[in-house]
Amino acid sequence: MTLKNIFANIKAKRSNKMIALATAIVLGSAVAFGAVSYGHSGDPAKRMEKRIEHMKKNLGLTDQQATQMRAVFDQNKAKLMADKQAVKNATNANKATAKAQFKADRESMMTQMHAVLTPDQQKKLDAWKAKHGDKEKHGDKKD
Numbered sequence: 001m002t003l004k005n006i007f008a009n010i011k012a013k014r015s016n017k018m019i020a021l022a023t024a025i026v027l028g029s030a031v032a033f034g035a036v037s038y039g040h041s042g043d044p045a046k047r048m049e050k051r052i053e054h055m056k057k058n059l060g061l062t063d064q065q066a067t068q069m070r071a072v073f074d075q076n077k078a079k080l081m082a083d084k085q086a087v088k089n090a091t092n093a094n095k096a097t098a099k100a101q102f103k104a105d106r107e108s109m110m111t112q113m114h115a116v117l118t119p120d121q122q123k124k125l126d127a128w129k130a131k132h133g134d135k136e137k138h139g140d141k142k143d
Contacts, residue, residue, distance in 0.1 A: 048073050058128065059121045068116040076109040 052069055055061050061069065083102035090098040114122050 044077070059117065059124050061117075061121070065116050065121075069113065072109060072112045072116065076105065076112070079105050080109070 048070065051073075052061070052066050055069060056066055080102070083098070083105050087095065087098040087102055113125070117125060
């Protein structure tokens with residue numbers, strides 16, 4: 001084996017290691033970016049806390065209001081999850097009914113949330129909702 005072949009072999013091995021390292025970095029970054037950018041951990045309690053913190057920051061919730069909001073979310077969580085599953089499992093004939101129930105239950109929760117907020121906070125929430133639309137489509141996706 002010549003010196004030239006030895007260096008070519010070393011260079012090829014180094015190149016393969018660099019490709020593997022670059023692939024690992026890209027894949028790791030994609031996974032980390034996806035988890036961070038969307039904020040969707042698998043834990044609904046963590047998502048609820050993020051939502052409460054967001055409301056404290058943007059609406060100026062007091063600690064008492066934050067506690068009341070947690071109670072509203074807790075009271076409605078099972079019903080909304082069941083509605084979401086019903087929409088997901090509904091046949092085409094029943095999908096409209098399931099979506100209507102989901103929307104009604106979600107609006108009921110919004111009414112409960114409004115009851116916790118001051119008139120000023122209600123205006124801020126309504127303005128945010130008007131500006132950003134209803135980002136939480138869950139079971140209310142377009143067909």
